[in-house]
Amino acid sequence: MHIKALKGFKDILPQEAALWQHIEGRARDIFQRFGYREIKVPILEKTGLFARSIGETTDIVEKEMYSFADRNGESLTMRPEGTASVLRSFIEHNLHSERPLQKLYTMGPMFRHERPQKGRLRQFHQMSVEALGVDRPELDAEIMAMAWMLLVDLGLKVSLEINSLGCQECRPLFNKALLKFLADSKGELCPDCERRQEKNPLRVLDCKNAKCQAHYVNAPVILDYLCSDCAAHFQVVEDCLRDLNIDYKVNSFMVRGLDYYTRTTFELITHDLGAQSAVGAGGRYDGLIAQLGGPALPGIGFALGMERLVLLLTADGGEAPGDIIDIFLAALGPAAGRRAFAMLHALRLQGLRAVMDYTSRSLKSQMKQAARCGSRFTLIMGDDELSSGRAMLRDMASHEQREIELSADLRAWSKAVAEIIS
C-alpha cells in the first residue's frame, strides 16, 4: 500500500478511460476523413534524435528529458514529443517514395520531467499528426481545419490563433531587429525577459508581465519582416481558413516552444484550463526532415494534449458511460451456477457482453450487481427454473420479465437469446 505512482504519473481509471476511448475514436474517424493513417512508433529513441530536432537549447532538451544510459552506454530518451519519432520512421523507411504526401497520425504517451500542475504531467498523452512532403498553404489550412473539426465534434469551444515565423531567409532579419529593440530596452524588462533575450529572444514576446507587454507594443512584428514567399504563403493560409468559415485570430506574438518551426504556426486556445491554455498546437517545419538526415521535404504537424481534452470534457458535466453489459446471469444454488457458467460462454460466443457472479450470493445482491454494472437484461435461474426448463429474463430498464426456454443446445439457445435482447 506504500507504493504509489510516481510524481506526475497518473492512473487512468476505467470511468475516465471510457472518455479517452471516446475521444480517440472520434479522432480516428475524423483523421481518416482527411486521409490520415495511423503510424505506431517506439517510445524510446536515441537521445540525439530529440536533441537535433527539438533544439539543443530548449528547456525540453536541456533539463526535461528522461534520458538514461542503456546497458551498452548509449544514451536513450523517453520521447518528449511525437514528431521527431515519426520523422525518424518516415526517413528510415523511405516513406516519401511510397507517395508524395504522407499523412500520418500517432497517439501515445510522452515524457517530460517538469513540475506537475493542472493540465501538465510528467507522463502525458498526445495525438500527434503530421503531413509530410508538400509545402502548399492549403495543407496548412486543411490541417488546422481538421483539428478544429475534431474539437467542435467533441463539443469544445476553443479559439484558433495563427502566426508565421518566416523561413531561413527572413527570420534572421526579424531576429536582428528584435535583438536591436531589446538592446535598446535595457532596464525596461523583467528579469525573465532579460534572461530570455539571450537564450530565445522570440520568447520575450509572450511574456505575461504586464509592464513587458506594454513595452512590446512597439516591438518589431514578425509579419512585417516576412519575405515575399512567406507573406504570400501566409496570405493563402488566411484565405483558405476564411473559405472554410473557420474563426481565427492572427497573433504575431505567438511563439512555439520547439526550434524547428517555420512559417505557419498555430495554437488552439481555451481559458478553462488554468495556466495551461493550449489544448493543441503545431506548425510547419520545412527544414526538419533534411536536418534529421532525410530528403529535403517540407512538413507540417500538430499535437493535441489528451489530458487537457479530458479536463475540458469533464469540466462541464462529463457524460456517464452507457450500458457496458448486455446480460447478467443470476444463478441460485450450485446446480444453476454450473449451468449458467456454460450458458455464459455460449452467450459470449454470440458476441454478447455477459457476466455472472461466482460467489453464491443472494438474488438480491446479484440484482444489485447487475444494476450496477449497467446490465440491460438479467437472466434469473434457480432450482425451479432448472426443473421446469424455463428461466426468467428481466429487462432492467422496463422491469418487464418474461419466461424463456432453456435448452441443452447452448449454441441454438444463445443465438435465440441474442435475437431476443438485441
Next chain:
RNA sequence: GUGGGCGUAGCUCAGUAGGUUAGAGCGUCGGGUUGUGGCCCCGGAGGCCGUGGGUUCGAAACCCACCGCUCACCCCA
C-alpha cells in the same frame, strides 16, 4: 529549479481556549423482503488523524523537520 495552499475512513469533508472510546454524508457488505436492482429503513466492516521528533500530566489539534498532494512561476500539449 522557485513560491503559495493543503494532508483525518475507499471518496468528499466535520472535529482546535489541547482532555478520556475520532465523527458525518456518499460508497461498500449484510439484513428488512427464506427468489428480484434503483427509493426507504436498520445494521456491520473500514482510521499508525501523512511520517518523525519536540512541548505537555495529556496532541488529530501547538512547534520543528521531512514526505506527499495541489496551484502558480518557469516551460509547454
